[in-house]
Amino acid sequence: MKRRERMEYLLSLLVSVLLAFLLGGIIMAATGHSPLDGYGALFTGAFGNQRAIGNTLYKSFQLCMTGLATAVASQGGIFNVGGEGQMYLGALASCWLGAVLSGHSPFLVIPLCLLAAIIAGALYALIPALLKIKLHISEVITTILMNSIAIYFCTYMANGPLKTSEKGVSQGTASLDKVFQFSKLIKGSNLTESVFLIAIISVLVWYLMSRTTTGYRMKLTGQNQRFAVFAGLNASTLGILGMLISGAMCGMLGMFECFGLQTRFKPDFSNEFYFDGMLVAMIMRYRPLGTILMSFFFGILKIGAITMQSKTGISSELILIVQSIIIFFMAAEEGILQNLRRRRAARMAQTVITKGGGEG
Amino acid sequence: MPTDTSAPIVSMRHISMQFPGVLANDDVSLDIRKGEVFALVGENGAGKSTLMNILYGMNTPSQGEVYIKGEKITDFSPSQAIAHGVGMVHQHFMLVPSFTVAQNIVLSSEPRKGIFYDFKEACRITEHLVEEYGLKVHPTDRVCDISVGLQQRVEILKTFYRGADVLILDEPTAVLTPQETDELFQVIRSIVREKQMTVIIITHKLYEVMAISDRVGVMRQGHLVDVCRTQDVNERILASMMVGKEVLLDALDRSECTDQEVALSVDHLEVLDNRSLPAVRGLSLSVRKGEILGIAGIEGNGQSELIEAITGMRAVQGGHVYVLGQETTGWKPGKIRKLGLAHVPEDRLSTGVSGQADITENLIVGKESLPRFSIARIHMKKQPMRAYAQEKFNAFDIRGAGVDTRVGSLSGGNMQKVVVAREFSFDSTVLIISQPTRGVDIGAMDFIHKQIMDKRNHGCAILLVSADLDELYRLSDRLVTIYEGQITGTFTPGSIPKTEISYYMTGGRKEEAQ
Numbered sequence: 108m109k110r111r112e113r114m115e116y117l118l119s120l121l122v123s124v125l126l127a128f129l130l131g132g133i134i135m136a137a138t139g140h141s142p143l144d145g146y147g148a149l150f151t152g153a154f155g156n157q158r159a160i161g162n163t164l165y166k167s168f169q170l171c172m173t174g175l176a177t178a179v180a181s182q183g184g185i186f187n188v189g190g191e192g193q194m195y196l197g198a199l200a201s202c203w204l205g206a207v208l209s210g211h212s213p214f215l216v217i218p219l220c221l222l223a224a225i226i227a228g229a230l231y232a233l234i235p236a237l238l239k240i241k242l243h244i245s246e247v248i249t250t251i252l253m254n255s256i257a258i259y260f261c262t263y264m265a266n267g268p269l270k271t272s273e274k275g276v277s278q279g280t281a282s283l284d285k286v287f288q289f290s291k292l293i294k295g296s297n298l299t300e301s302v303f304l305i306a307i308i309s310v311l312v313w314y315l316m317s318r319t320t321t322g323y324r325m326k327l328t329g330q331n332q333r334f335a336v337f338a339g340l341n342a343s344t345l346g347i348l349g350m351l352i353s354g355a356m357c358g359m360l361g362m363f364e365c366f367g368l369q370t371r372f373k374p375d376f377s378n379e380f381y382f383d384g385m386l387v388a389m390i391m392r393y394r395p396l397g398t399i400l401m402s403f404f405f406g407i408l409k410i411g412a413i414t415m416q417s418k419t420g421i422s423s424e425l426i427l428i429v430q431s432i433i434i435f436f437m438a439a440e441e442g443i444l445q446n447l448r449r450r451r452a453a454r455m456a457q458t459v460i461t462k463g464g465g466e467g
Numbered sequence: 468m469p470t471d472t473s474a475p476i477v478s479m480r481h482i483s484m485q486f487p488g489v490l491a492n493d494d495v496s497l498d499i500r501k502g503e504v505f506a507l508v509g510e511n512g513a514g515k516s517t518l519m520n521i522l523y524g525m526n527t528p529s530q531g532e533v534y535i536k537g538e539k540i541t542d543f544s545p546s547q548a549i550a551h552g553v554g555m556v557h558q559h560f561m562l563v564p565s566f567t568v569a570q571n572i573v574l575s576s577e578p579r580k581g582i583f584y585d586f587k588e589a590c591r592i593t594e595h596l597v598e599e600y601g602l603k604v605h606p607t608d609r610v611c612d613i614s615v616g617l618q619q620r621v622e623i624l625k626t627f628y629r630g631a632d633v634l635i636l637d638e639p640t641a642v643l644t645p646q647e648t649d650e651l652f653q654v655i656r657s658i659v660r661e662k663q664m665t666v667i668i669i670t671h672k673l674y675e676v677m678a679i680s681d682r683v684g685v686m687r688q689g690h691l692v693d694v695c696r697t698q699d700v701n702e703r704i705l706a707s708m709m710v711g712k713e714v715l716l717d718a719l720d721r722s723e724c725t726d727q728e729v730a731l732s733v734d735h736l737e738v739l740d741n742r743s744l745p746a747v748r749g750l751s752l753s754v755r756k757g758e759i760l761g762i763a764g765i766e767g768n769g770q771s772e773l774i775e776a777i778t779g780m781r782a783v784q785g786g787h788v789y790v791l792g793q794e795t796t797g798w799k800p801g802k803i804r805k806l807g808l809a810h811v812p813e814d815r816l817s818t819g820v821s822g823q824a825d826i827t828e829n830l831i832v833g834k835e836s837l838p839r840f841s842i843a844r845i846h847m848k849k850q851p852m853r854a855y856a857q858e859k860f861n862a863f864d865i866r867g868a869g870v871d872t873r874v875g876s877l878s879g880g881n882m883q884k885v886v887v888a889r890e891f892s893f894d895s896t897v898l899i900i901s902q903p904t905r906g907v908d909i910g911a912m913d914f915i916h917k918q919i920m921d922k923r924n925h926g927c928a929i930l931l932v933s934a935d936l937d938e939l940y941r942l943s944d945r946l947v948t949i950y951e952g953q954i955t956g957t958f959t960p961g962s963i964p965k966t967e968i969s970y971y972m973t974g975g976r977k978e979e980a981q
Contacts, residue, residue, distance in 0.1 A: 319845050320835045327832065330821040337780060337810065337818050338832045339801030 116440070120390075123436035124404075131429040135421055145421045152414020153407040159414070161296025167406030168305045169360065171399050173384025175312045176356040178393040182316055183349025184329035184342075185236055189250025190357040190381035192257030193228040197358020198365045199261045199280070200227035202372035203269055206281035213286045220287070220362060228358020229351045231257060236350035240343045262374035271371065279373040289367035299367035308356065313395040315352070325349055357381065383409070386430070390437050405430070474537065476501040476665050477522060477553075477633060482531035484517050484689075491517040492528070493689040499633070504659055504666045506676040506697070509686035509709055510934060515669045516558075518686070519635050522667075523555040524548040535633070554626025555635040560618050564611035568604050569593040572625050596624050600662075602654055616647035623654075633665045634658075640675060641767060652679050671765045673702040673973050685709055706973070707966035710936055719920040724757040724944065730791055730928030731777070731808075731897045737785035738772040738952075746772035748952035749786070754928040756896065759919070761943030761960075762932045764972050769952035770932045771813060774901050777930070778810045779803045790897055804833065809890040813901035813932070815879070819886040822875025826867060827856035829874050830889050863888040864914060880911035887915055891922060898922060901932040916942060936965050948972050 132142035153163045173190055180187035187193075201220040208216045235249040264280075271281040289299040316322040328335040328345040335342040364376050387405050391397035412426035475498035484492040492514045499505050507515045520526045522533060527543040534540070535551040548555075562571050569589040570577075578588035593606035602620040610618060619639060626634055636655075640648045656679070658664045670676060676683050677697060684694045685708040692708055732753035740746035746769040754760045764770055775781035777788050779800040788796045795803050804810075812818040820829050831852050836844040840852050856870040863884045867877050874885055887903065900919065904912040919942055923929055933939050939946060940960045948955045948971040955971045 318847055320841055320847055321845070323828065323835055323847060327821050327824060327828070330823045331817070333818050334821050336800055337778075337812060339799075339804040340832075341799075341801065 116392075119440045119443075120437065123433050123440065126436060127429045127432035130432055131425055134425060134428065138421070140419055140421050144419050145415055145425075148415040148418040148421075149408070149411035149426070151411075152418070153411035155414070157293050158296045159410065161291075161293035161298035163406050163410040165297040165299070165302065166410050167403040168302045168309075169364075169380060170384045170387050170405055170409075171309050171402035172305050172356055172360045172363075173381045174387040174391075174398040174402050175309055175384075175395060176353040176360075176381075177385045177388035178391075178395055178398050179312055179316060179325075179356070180232075180349045180353035181388070181393040182322065182329050183325040183346045184332055185239055185246050185346050185350050187232065187235075187250055187350060187353045188247055188385070189232065189235060189253050189257075190353065190385065191377065191379060192250070192254040193231045193354040193357035194361035194364075194377060194381055195257045195261040196231050196361070197224035197228040198361030198376060199264060199269075199372050200224055200358070201362035202280045202283065202365050203264075205283045205287050205366070206271075206371070209281075209284050213284075216284075216287055217366075220366070221359060224358040224362035225355040226358070228354040228356070228361070230354070232350045232354025232357070233347065236347045240346055258374070261372070265372055265374045269372075276371075279369075279371045282371045283366060287366060288370060289363065297368055299363070301363035301367045304359070304363065308359065309399060312352065312356070313399065316395040321345075321348070386434060390434060474501075475499055475534075476536055477667075478534040479518070479522065480532045480534070482518065482521060482528045482533070484514070484521060484526060485529040490689055492521070495531075495686075495689075495691045497684060497691055497694070499665060499667060500682075501665055502659060502663050503681040504655060504668065504679055506680035506683040507667060507669045507686065508671070508673065508676055508683060508705060510936075513686040513709075514689040515686050516637055518691075519555065519637060519667065519669060522548065523553055523635060525555075549626075549629050549631070552630055552632045553635065554623075554629060554631025554633070556619065556622040556626065556637065556639060558637045558641060560615075560622055562610045562618060562621060564609070566610055567606065568608050568610060568613070568617075568621050569606035571610055571621055572596065572606075572628050574625070576629070592628065593624070596627055600624065600627060600654070601657060614647075616643050616650075619643070619647075619651070620654075632663070633667070635667045635669070637669045638671065639668065640670065640672065648675075655679060671973065673705050673970075676705065677702060702973070703966055703970060706969040710965045710969055719916060719941065720924065721920065722757075722924040724755070724923075726756040726926060728756050729753045729789075730756045731930060732789045733773070733777060733786070734789070735786040736773065736776060736783065736788065738769070738776040738781060739784055740769075740772055745784075746952050747776065750949075750952060750954055751786075752930075752947060752954065754897070754930050756928050757923060757926045758944045759923050759929040759931055759942050761939035761946045762930070762949055763936060763939050763946055763968055764932075764949035766934055768949050768972075770901070770949060772952075773949075774810075774813070774899055774930075774932060778808065778899055804893070804895070807893075807895045808897040808899065809893045809895035811886055811890050811898070811900040811903055813905070815882050815886050816875075820874045820882060822873065824874060826860060826865065826870045826872055826874055826877075826885060827853055829885050830856045830859050830870075830892075832889065833893065859888045859892065863918075864911075879905075880907040883907050883915065884911060887918060891918055896927055898927050898929045900929060902934060903931070904933075904935065904938060912938075936969065940965065 135142045135145045152159060154160055176190050177187055201224040204223045205216060205220045208219065231253065235246045235253060238244040238249050239246040266278050269280045271279055273282065289301045292298045292300060324340050325345045325348065327338070328340060328342045332342050335345070365372050369376050383405065384402070387401045388398045391401045408426050408430060412423040415421050415426070416423040477499040479495060479497045482492050482495045483490065495518055507519070509515050517526065521528050521543070524543045524545045524547050532539060535553060538551065540547060540551070563574065569592070572593050573589045578585040578592065590606040597604060602624055604617055604620050604624065610621060623634065639651060643651060655666050659666060668679065680697045682694060683697050683700065683705065685692045685705060687709060734751050735749045736747050736751070737745065737749060738747035750769070750773060752760065762770055772781060776783050779795070779798050779802070783796050787794055790803060790806050790808050793806060795806065816822060831840065834840055835847065840848050840855070842848065853870055860870050865881050865884045865888070867881055874882055877885070883903070903915050903919065907915065919929065931939065931942060943960055946958045946960055946968065948968060950972060958968060
């Protein structure tokens with residue numbers, strides 16, 4: 108039954124994706140573009156050359172990290188919308204420490220910066236987790252609000268107290284030593300060495316979520332907290348743990364972005380890409396393996412869309428439409444399937460009555 | 468008193484209601500006459516609320532017909548019922564807490580001035596209704612600020628505003644103080660006498676039936692057993708009709724209980740309910756090893772709170788709980804479990820299982836870090852887990868597609884077997900079992916009873932709460948009755964007939980019973 112549900116889900120996912128592309132194609136045609144050219148450009152944009160492949164891969168890893176961060180918190184029953192803020196704080200903390208420790212060995216500095224990013228992200232995620240568990244304040248509201256606090260705080264720091272004294276830099280912290288920065292794996296692309304770390308972290312998180320007793324307990328807590336308490340699990344701790352890991356992941360990703368692509372903390376390093384990963388995780392219902400795989404699909408869409416726009420003049424917003432349609436269908440899918448099941452159950456009940464009425 | 472010859476204002480013909488796995492109403496035919504107070508009584512799950520929900524259009528019956536004032540109801544919906552003059556006040560009020568009394572009363576057909584809501588008119592309407600029906604409320608009070616008794620009046624006035632002349636009250640006194648109950652009854656009498664209204668009251672409390680009703684219908688297991696004139700019966704007759712005949716089951720093997728050691732004791736326990744009102748009031752009891760102590764009571768008399776307090780799921784206000792000689796008052800559930808206590812909760816879906824998880828995942832909770840199922844308490848060994856689940860799946864005769872089946876898709880009986888299979892597998896000395904066979908078919912019930920008796924014969928101390936007297940009589944070594952959070956009597960099942968014990972459960976006192 109569970110396996111059948113999973114198959115049903117994969118099938119409807121496939122149908123949603125196809126329908127979304129079909130609708131996207133219709134929109135392209137309606138706006139006077141050839142859908143074939145459009146999707147062709149999307150594909151070459153994602154895979155056309157080494158640089159494109161590098162960018163696509165990096166985007167995918169990025170989505171994978173944020174997607175799993177959402178998933179791991181949700182597994183413990185808390186919906187982390189605050190990854191963006193956790194990412195900012197992780198980025199700022201690590202960049203600040205990296206600048207302070209300028210001149211030391213990278214083998215000392217990078218692990219310390221990583222630790223700083225983890226602590227900053229995790230602690231910032233701890234606040235909404237505690238508010239939720241102790242005071243029952245909705246984490247959705249607190250995390251969204253705390254995003255703004257973190258982003259504006261970091262922007263202020265990068266423009267004020269921590270602003271670099273280097274000339275010609277309008278905003279940002281002092282630059283990191285060259286040896287601290289992650290080097291590019293493919294020249295001209297965004298693919299940096301950080302993807303190895305992301306890959307290791309992703310495997311670890313997947314393992315935690317689906318193969319360990321802790322992940323299993325977190326899952327039960329997220330599914331039915333009352334049951335978790337009843338069964339003797341420490342539901343509060345498990346919920347907090349999910350948020351701590353989620354925040355730590357976001358913090359680290361903030362560091363990877365700045366150490367890999369920016370050379371320093373810049374307040375505009377993220378264009379809210381945490382939310383892209385969050386959507387991926389939501390579509391895959393917070394399942395770790397599904398989230399990892401789906402990240403690559405969305406990575407292709409995101410990077411391909413840029414070329415599609417420049418080559419064919421089709422707005423990259425169209426890809427947002429396609430993405431939204433997929434999400435729309437997936438959201439409706441649950442309702443549609445439930446409706447079908449309910450009807451099936453009602454029909455069965457009806458048969459029971461007409462066949463064996465009065466036996467109860 | 469209406470005459471027998473008058474045409475019924477409500478007529479329900481051959482109503483059956485099938486829910487998945489449960490036949491809640493089975494061929495029920497019932498006539499209600501204009502101007503009477505009709506009481507509907509029965510045990511929990513007898514089908515009273517289901518029947519009245521059908522009349523109010525909340526449920527569409529699987530079979531049968533409903534006529535209101537001679538008109539056949541074709542489209543079952545509350546709006547249809549309201550249009551026909553039927554109003555219902557549910558056990559759980561359906562009011563908007565932040566709105567005022569007047570706003571709640573006129574909700575859904577608000578007075579308007581042009582396109583604007585006319586607040587003054589709403590207040591005027593409310594005052595008019597208050598005057599007409601003698602139900603005192605203040606129109607501009609906010610509903611969240613007024614007492615439960617007043618909220619109930621608002622509910623009743625709401626139905627009057629919508630033109631109801633048939634009023635259904637679902638256990639209206641469950642939330643009221645004795646004084647509020649008296650006031651409610653006065654109101655019911657006056658609206659019936661002066662306004663020629665018809666009132667149907669669902670209740671557990673037999674003395675209320677005697678106090679307020681003209682006629683009484685008794686339901687049992689989905690059937691309407693009998694309808695009588697209240698003056699022709701008494702509480703004792705009603706109690707025996709509610710309980711009915713015993714279901715014939717084989718006797719259970721009961722070994723002689725020799726151990727005198729007390730395994731669970733509760734001493735002057737005080738617990739609050741969700742509304743912070745006293746639910747358990749200075750209750751004491753103790754259970755020996757190899758003994759089943761049954762708690763008989765009408766639901767809502769503190770049983771749930773008592774169980775939750777013992778198992779660590781609810782705060783204790785006063786008194787003590789001892790498990791195997793160790794004081795466990797205020798401990799967390801996990802810690803109490805480790806001491807040797809297992810718990811089959813009353814509400815399996817919300818407490819006993821995770822519906823989204825599969826059978827294996829539900830059976831393994833509490834064992835996941837045993838060496839048998841994990842490496843270094845961390846890495847789960849999925850194969851042994853599945854094998855273990857399969858073993859329990861077979862032993863407890865759980866019927867589903869397999870151990871990968873989501874528990875939420877199982878029937879109530881099979882879900883209960885999952886809970887029992889898990890909770891009985893811990894080698895716990897103390898078992899707290901609540902409503903073990905609610906909504907479970909007779910085969911599964913017999914199976915679960917045998918499992919419980921087996922545990923007792925192996926020296927477990929078992930505290931059993933059930934709304935089903937047959938079950939309590941079949942299993943218990945000793946029985947206590949609970950009423951309003953206090954124990955009203957201790958019995959051995961052989962020494963007291965069910966009719967008499969249900970009398971204690973409904974608030975009867977020993978002097979009156981003799």
